[in-house]
Amino acid sequence: MTFILGLTGGIGSGKSAASQWFETQGITVIDADIVAREIVEPGQPALAQIQECFGDWVIQSNGELDRRALREYIFKEPEARQQLEAITHPAIRTSIIQQLSAATSPYVILVSPLLFETNQHQLTHRNLLIDASEALQIQRASHRDGQSIEQIQKIISVQMPREKKQALADDVVLNDGHIDHLYHQLENLHQHYLNIAKEKKQS
Numbered sequence: 207m208t209f210i211l212g213l214t215g216g217i218g219s220g221k222s223a224a225s226q227w228f229e230t231q232g233i234t235v236i237d238a239d240i241v242a243r244e245i246v247e248p249g250q251p252a253l254a255q256i257q258e259c260f261g262d263w264v265i266q267s268n269g270e271l272d273r274r275a276l277r278e279y280i281f282k283e284p285e286a287r288q289q290l291e292a293i294t295h296p297a298i299r300t301s302i303i304q305q306l307s308a309a310t311s312p313y314v315i316l317v318s319p320l321l322f323e324t325n326q327h328q329l330t331h332r333n334l335l336i337d338a339s340e341a342l343q344i345q346r347a348s349h350r351d352g353q354s355i356e357q358i359q360k361i362i363s364v365q366m367p368r369e370k371k372q373a374l375a376d377d378v379v380l381n382d383g384h385i386d387h388l389y390h391q392l393e394n395l396h397q398h399y400l401n402i403a404k405e406k407k408q409s
Contacts, residue, residue: 209313209403210306211250214331214371216359218347219338220381225317227392234309236302238326245297246271250299259289279346295324302329313403320358322374323366332402334395335375337368342383 213228213235215221225235245252248269257265260279265271306314306329318326327333338346340362347358348404372378379391 207333208306208309208331209210209406211313211315211399212321212327212333213315213317213336214319214333214375215336215338215381216319216368216371218343218345218350219336219359221317221319222291222345223297224314224334224336224379224387224392226272226397227389228315229230231314231396232311233396234311234316235315236284236305236309236323238298238302238316238320241298241301241305242294245294245301250297252293254386255293259287259293262402299326299329302326304341313399324372327374331380332376332399332407333374334377334379335371336381336388337378338381338383340368341351342381 212226213221217226223252225237244250246256247253253265253271256271256276262295264272265330275315276290280290302316306316316326316330318324318387319335321327321330343362344355344358347353348355377395379395381388
């Protein structure tokens with residue numbers, strides 16, 4: 207059985223930098239955000255279900271999902287979020303499971319910003335949190351995404367609190383802004399995960 211590592215972190219924590227580093231080590235990375243986009247592409251069953259549930263206005267003239275319109279609608283209608291998640295979450299989970307089982311690297315990583323919130327951690331054997339102070343998260347995300355500090359604070363406020371994620375994670379890497387420091391911590395963990403993966407295969 208392949209060892210599955212869950213990788214998570216709040217906005218601006220550096221989880222993308224971490225997942226890219228693991229990829230350079232030859233580890234397969236499955237990104238829940240990418241899967242979430244794939245399952246609503248034209249021709250996918252989930253997109254047809256969304257159209258059926260919300261109406262034709264959610265589909266753009268090119269046949270793609272109008273993410274912005276849907277996001278704004280959900281923001282105003284909280285129960286609509288539950289309807290959408292009831293369609294997308296099972297489809298995302300099914301696709302993730304398929305991709306995890308197809309991976310051939312020594313171990314495989316599931317990257318998800320909502321690893322704990324959506325119970326995707328139930329699919330993993332161990333979980334790694336890339337952690338950063340809120341001040342650093344805001345600084346990084348505002349530089350990268352061009353979002354206002356207020357928008358980023360709103361995103362942080364709806365995500366699971368840092369302390370709770372720290373308690374749920376098996377391993378925590380503090381990303382203090384020095385990329386070499388991040389890579390050094392990841393290198394140590396990578397060796398540890400390779401050993402766990404080897405033991406899992408032998409058992």
